Amino acid sequence: MQSASEPGHTILAVCDILWYMAINALLFDVDGVLLDSSATHRRIWDNWSDMRGLDRDLVWSLTHARRPEDTIRDIAPDLDPIAERKVLNELMTKEGDAFPAAPGAVNLLRKLDHRFWALVTSGSRAPVHRRFQLAAIPLPRVQIFGEDVEHSKPHPEGYLKAAELLLADPADCIVIEDAPHGITAGKAAGCTVVAVATTHPSGDLIKADACFPSLEEATPYLLTAVSGGKSSHMP
Structure with a gap:
């Protein structure tokens, strides 16, 4: 796994991974990724x-x-x-439900077309909606919650369901996760997985395809991937 927290040449390697991918959708975990909870x-x-x-x-x-x-x-x-x-x-x-947005979350999501990203969380719909409203985080059209699946992470059901509802091949999706169980779920679904080391050390996230210290630092590369590699964020 390439870690963006390591020396500069690994950042270029991560960029190369995302440059050549035809990404149709970004699938986000919530706690530890979009919410600082x-x-x-x-x-x-x-x-x-x-x-x-x-x-x-x-x-x-x-x-x-x-x-x-x-x-x-x-x-x-x-x-x-x-x-x-x-x-x-x-x-x-x-x-209470006043959880802050993770650094960079609102900036990233407001740049995405709602048709091309989804939430996949083990949390429940009503609390997540309240927290997103309080944190001024936008919601996508496709949202998969714990009550929407029979099997929770590390089972891939949630990510497979999100890809299906977005009319995307799982192989053309990037999962953004912060925990080993979520990484396992994303990989089992056939997705590329980008980890953010916000709740676990990077050594616990080695099964991801790439790892960044935070969502904010991952943002340029995610925007590049979802735009088909045509981004001014490329180094």
Whole structure:
């Protein structure tokens, strides 16, 4: 995997990857990619772990790019995941929905035609809509949420469904992810995957095709790819 945080020649290599690709769509994860929500989610899961007498770090390690119910089934199979999701929702309500947009997210999305990008998240529709509204983040036509799929990440169902609704071949899509489970899902769907090292160190994201320190730093290359390589952002 090429990392854009490494010396300059690797940035050119990443650029070369995207230059030759006929990209028809960008498929974005939400938390850690478009929303800077990691600190809030960590507080919520830590509070829940304390309530249930579970190891905070172990629980947190199983939450990324997954539906809460799936995390609960893995970490505490004796608990009712539906009931525990309600507890987590109550903790979330106390936190509020004012999550900041990730640096560069609004700038990037406002430059994209809504027909050529989608959301694919393990989160739920109503909370994500509220957070996007509060953060002034635009919404695309195609949005895939945790309740829209039978199998959550690392299963590819969400990304495959998004590509289908966009009338795009998965091979012509770039997935933008921040977590290993999401990268696995994107690769299994047959997409190219660009990782942003916002919630995980780059060493955890080695299965992605390219990795950038942030969405903001990835933006010129994503715009180049979706415009067919004809971009003034090229070095």
